[in-house]
Amino acid sequence: MKCKLAVALMLLIIVFTGCTGDKLTGEVVKDDVFRIGSVQAFTGKASWYAEQVKRGTDMALNDINSEGGINGKRLEILYEDSMFEQKRALSAVRKLFQDDGVSVIIGPTGSSNVMAVAPVANELQKIIFATVASTPRIKDAGDFVFRNSISGDVHGEYMAEYAYNVLGARTASTLYLNLANGVDYNDAFVMRFEELGGTVVVQESYEKGLNDFRTQLTKIKMSNPDVVYFAGLSVGVAVKQTREMGIDQKILAPVTVETQELLDIAGEAAEGILYTAPNFNPESSDENIVKFVADYKAMYNNTPTKLVADAYDAVMVMSLALELCGDDDAECIRDALYDLDKYEGLVGVTTFDEFGEVSKPLVIKIVEKEKFVFV
Numbered sequence: 001m002k003c004k005l006a007v008a009l010m011l012l013i014i015v016f017t018g019c020t021g022d023k024l025t026g027e028v029v030k031d032d033v034f035r036i037g038s039v040q041a042f043t044g045k046a047s048w049y050a051e052q053v054k055r056g057t058d059m060a061l062n063d064i065n066s067e068g069g070i071n072g073k074r075l076e077i078l079y080e081d082s083m084f085e086q087k088r089a090l091s092a093v094r095k096l097f098q099d100d101g102v103s104v105i106i107g108p109t110g111s112s113n114v115m116a117v118a119p120v121a122n123e124l125q126k127i128i129f130a131t132v133a134s135t136p137r138i139k140d141a142g143d144f145v146f147r148n149s150i151s152g153d154v155h156g157e158y159m160a161e162y163a164y165n166v167l168g169a170r171t172a173s174t175l176y177l178n179l180a181n182g183v184d185y186n187d188a189f190v191m192r193f194e195e196l197g198g199t200v201v202v203q204e205s206y207e208k209g210l211n212d213f214r215t216q217l218t219k220i221k222m223s224n225p226d227v228v229y230f231a232g233l234s235v236g237v238a239v240k241q242t243r244e245m246g247i248d249q250k251i252l253a254p255v256t257v258e259t260q261e262l263l264d265i266a267g268e269a270a271e272g273i274l275y276t277a278p279n280f281n282p283e284s285s286d287e288n289i290v291k292f293v294a295d296y297k298a299m300y301n302n303t304p305t306k307l308v309a310d311a312y313d314a315v316m317v318m319s320l321a322l323e324l325c326g327d328d329d330a331e332c333i334r335d336a337l338y339d340l341d342k343y344e345g346l347v348g349v350t351t352f353d354e355f356g357e358v359s360k361p362l363v364i365k366i367v368e369k370e371k372f373v374f375v
Contacts, residue, residue, distance in 0.1 A: 034069070034327040035076045036318060037096035039108035039117075041084035045208065046109050046233060048259055049132050049307060054079065055300060056131075056311025057106060059292070064315070070322050077315075082108045086116035093117040097126045103330040104129060104322075106314055110233075111135035111152075111180040118145045126330045127337075129318060131310045134254070135180035136188070139355045144330065146337055146356035148314050148347075152181055152231075155254040155276045156188025158362050159229065162274070163252055164196040169226035172252075173202040175216055177232025185231035185254050201225055206232070213238040214245065221247050232256065236265025243269035250274060255365075258305060263370050273367040274375070278360050280306045280347040281374060289346055306347060313345035 038057055040050035057077055064075050078100055080092035089108040096102045104127040108114060114133040121128040122142035134152030138145060163169040172193055176186035190200045202223040204216035220228060230238060230253045253275040262270050282293045282303050296304040325332035343350040348360040364375040
């Protein structure tokens with residue numbers, strides 16, 4: 001009887017301590033895990049971008065955990081699909097912040113979605129850290145919103161200067177997506193090009209999901225500009241139709257064109273597109289980039305994009321903040337990001353200004369023989 005009672009008591013102790021902690025005192029012990037969230041558009045028009053981000057965050061996750069985690073704790077990333085829709089992005093962000101209890105979310109995909117969820121992040125005082133978002137409006141999105149992708153106005157201005165000073169263009173026409181990122185790329189390009197003395201003769205917009213650009217392209221063709229500036233996601237069809245309609249001027253763009261979709265849809269029509277891009281060079285001799293590229297090729301059998309590298313850097317930067325603050329003190333994480341002292345990542349040195357904006361150098365790249373090549 002005594003033996004049975006002892007066993008029963010031992011089982012009660014195991015059940016009790018299993019629920020509340022690992023000590024007989026009943027002290028609550030948190031899991032040996034740090035958790036952050038990620039909201040990406042895994043379905044919809046931006047799914048390629050989301051997959052690139054996930055590959056980068058997963059690689060960072062693997063590297064961090066293989067080195068012993070953060071303060072001895074394993075890192076986990078909880079993923080949610082926004083479907084590239086603002087309402088779904090909002091519900092995903094609220095779920096991760098309020099139901100899952102994370103203090104940091106990587107994402108969401110796209111400027112409009114970041115702007116949509118920013119008020120929630122600031123209301124709850126939790127961190128949004130975007131890697132695929134270009135609108136300059138994010139600068140004023142609140143104290144808990146950061147990004148490590150370069151603002152679209154910087155891209156637009158840089159390309160305007162390249163078009164005017166290097167290509168010798170004096171007239172330009174533009175085709176842009178009527179969402180935050182497309183509008184802001186376009187506005188920055190137009191303003192800077194005209195400041196330099198150029199003339200923008202036609203500006204044509206299009207709505208998300210459009211697959212026939214011939215109405216807009218007809219007006220651009222009639223304007224006969226020196227160059228055409230495309231600003232927006234998924235422009236493969238537009239590029240193909242541009243060449244089919246006999247518009248043979250140079251096509252200029254921001255880094256949003258650097259996608260496999262462009263090559264698959266536009267094919268030879270994409271040849272010669274010039275675009276602005278962050279200075280991530282997968283052919284660099286830097287030992288960290290060499291290792292990263294080798295690891296990526298072993299996992300995915302191709303070359304990593306800038307989006308992959310930005311996402312990798314984002315998680316690595318966040319791991320430094322988590323090391324200082326844990327994963328449940330968003331104010332501490334925010335302050336740690338502001339105080340970050342020149343993290344040397346795959347896409348250059350990362351620091352944040354008082355608006356949570358990152359500053360990195362840009363380069364010009366070109367589409368050559370279905371590859372994205374540094375000029």
